[in-house]
Amino acid sequence: MITSSEKQLPPGTVLRGKWNGKRYRLERLLGLGANGQVYLASNGSRTCAVKIGKETEDLQAEANVLASLDQRERRRPPFLLDVDDAELQGRRFPFYAMQYVPGSPVKTYLRQHGAQWFGVIGYRLLERLAELHEAGWVFGDVKSDNVLVSDYGRVALVDYGGATGIGRGVRQFTEIYDRGYWAAGSRTADPAYDVFAVAVLWIHALDGKRLLQLTRTLLPQNRHPRELVELVRTNPTLQPMESWLDRALYGRFQHAREAGEYWRALVHAAAHPKTAREGQVPGWMAGLLAASVLLCGTAAVIWFLH
Amino acid sequence: MNQILLITDGGSNVGESPVIAAAQAYAEGITVNVAGVVDDGSVGEQGAVEIAEIARAGGGMSRIVSTRLLSQTVQMMTRQTVQGTIRQAVNQELRQLLGVESVAELPPAKRAEVVRVMEDLSENSPLRVALLIDASGSMKPKLAAVEEAIRDLGLSLQARKGESAVAVFHFPGELSNEACMLDLDWTDAPSRLGAIFAKLRMKGTTPTGPALLRVVEFFRETCGKINTEPQQPTTLIKRDDNGGVRSDYVV
Known part of the structure; x- marks a missing residue:
């Protein structure tokens, strides 16, 4: 409801991670989640998505889910790339970087x-x-x-x-x-x-x-x-x-x-x-077939006997 | 964890100040949230100020919504209050153990575990929510939505792993000296409220303050002495300000 009052960050904004030191350049807003805004971002030559929120606990909880999935499904590239804080306009915001999913x-x-x-x-x-x-x-x-x-x-x-x-x-x-x-x-x-x-x-x-x-x-x-x-x-x-x-x-x-x-x-x-219907032959049809086979057989026997 | 959720559509007009009553509730370890329900027009400036003040005094949050959004809002406030209470308690521990102000000051690698503990506590801690419903005349067309919100809250509480219960009161009570009346004692499955609501006789006065105090007493009578944790109201008030960000469909 109130998400519209949230200010969007202009393209080109740079987030500098306080703990891990990585830099992310925000390209454009991808979407709004209940817990924060998601931006398309670049980290050097690498493209990723960055989610910025207000509540550390909410973002960390999401990051925990991604981390647990990464741990389980090791054959694919990881979803979660980084968890950090950045200072913007004098305020500290928690964020995490994840794999960018086009679509x-x-x-x-x-x-x-x-x-x-x-x-x-x-x-x-x-x-x-x-x-x-x-x-x-x-x-x-x-x-x-x-x-x-x-x-x-x-x-x-x-x-x-x-x-x-x-x-x-x-x-x-x-x-x-x-x-x-x-x-x-x-x-x-x-x-x-x-x-x-x-x-x-x-x-x-x-x-x-x-x-x-x-x-x-x-x-x-x-x-x-x-x-x-x-x-x-x-x-x-x-x-x-x-x-x-x-x-x-x-x-x-x-x-x-x-x-x-x-x-x-x-x-x-x-x-x-058609193939779906072929699977089920109605009972009366099967009965008729059996009857005609029987009739045919009887006719053949009678013909041979004569 | 104990909460009172006040559902009203306007200002109080009888008895003690509801703001002081809410402050008393919070002092006794009960968080007070307020949902102001409006459909046409508004609660009026005075009503809106009072609703916000009650929640602030009660360490909770307030929202003014239409009947259509009531169910969602009730759930969101209940859930966020649970999270807020847990976060506060955990941050308190962190202050004592590690000397950091909150989980946000820990390096990200350490946060993961703390947040996991917070989530376990939010899910598993016993929770009691007393709903206090304004049954003054103007609320009559909104009672169907209130009933639905209670049923819906019941669904969410039943889904929790921890023990959860709701009780329902309406005010004013039937007798002239009764601030509010108990409609439904602690239950984990609030159903069949329709019958109760049909019997309600809408009255003119709105003794919000006395009704709140009566519910606080009810907590004490039914839950024994409530353990008050050392709390810092500022944290919850802050939560009230930014709660709106994820208010849409959060349960």
Whole structure:
């Protein structure tokens, strides 16, 4: 609400780390998180993102999450590059530097590249969340702005302000993506919490107008996952994923991996509608086939006997 | 950790000063937060000043919001107050142990561990929040939003690992000499408030001060003697000023 009153730092501002001595030249504002501003910055020839906040504790808590992920996933380049303080206009501000993630928010990406990309993006997003869950964290604040998509549907999560250890109370969330808001379960961090938010993300991205209309008109006591399922059922883009969204909204996925597998299966089924139907032969057809085989056999036997 | 959350839409008009009552609450180890709810118009200049003053005296924070943002605001204030209380206590320890003013003065490498401890404490420490709801006539159209905010706060408290409880009061009470009335004793699942709220008879007077003092007594009666930590009010007042930065969707 009040973030707009926060002054932006002009491009070219240089942060000098008080403890580690690194220098960062701010290029432009990338976004606003709940705990601070994120800038594109350069450190020598290296490009990175720098998050500047007010509360040391909040920024350090985020840095702790990134550090724990780096420790677990050693094969990739680290997310967290530096944690330090800088003096600006006579005041000390805590900041941390992290890997710069190019890309645009999911909603923007779909608007620019077409809704047909949501299958790939959805799968990659669930994979990414599964990795996070396996490291013991729930992302918490899944929403369009925090899911950046780059070329060919590659997905990265940004802003770990909501990341919560599994089993604790979710630290930060956005109301309409929140399971508790929709009376669909608790606010305790578990993998299903993120999967629920992913389901809302798709409704928001592909049927945003009706979703926002619903949140405005629905009385609090009537909030229920069935209201969201109803939106899905009447939207042609979302409809092929209805059974996935239904399970996600009712908390019937225990893990993001399981949700990802099912998502993948539906994406393939939607791409080949015929092969999907071939799998299930109606009973009456099988019965008819058996009958005709039997009849044919009997006819052959009778013919031979004659 | 003990908190009182006052939800009101205007100034007090009867009895002791609510600012002094809030200061008394804070002296007894209870932080007082205030949510001013307005839809059309405003709480008036006097009301706004009083709301801010009550929170300042009570070591807490205040916000003036529309009913639509009430749930979010209640949660944000409760959570930030918990964090503020823990940070204060930990910083106090740091002062005594290491002679530094706060965690911000530690080198970043050492902060990581201290912040982890702060987070564990915030999550696990027992928390009690008493909600004190203004039931004067003008609040009537806002009660549905208040009810929803309480339900929502209950959800967030239930998700905590530590023991959490809420109690609900409204003021003025039903009897003429009663400053406020207990609607719901300490519970970890504040549901079925609708029935209570339907029974409320809205009255004209707003005895905010006496009601606050009654709730402070209730804390003492139900929680025994409250352990007051040596506190430095300046830290919390500062938190009030910059709390708005992350007020959007923080729980």
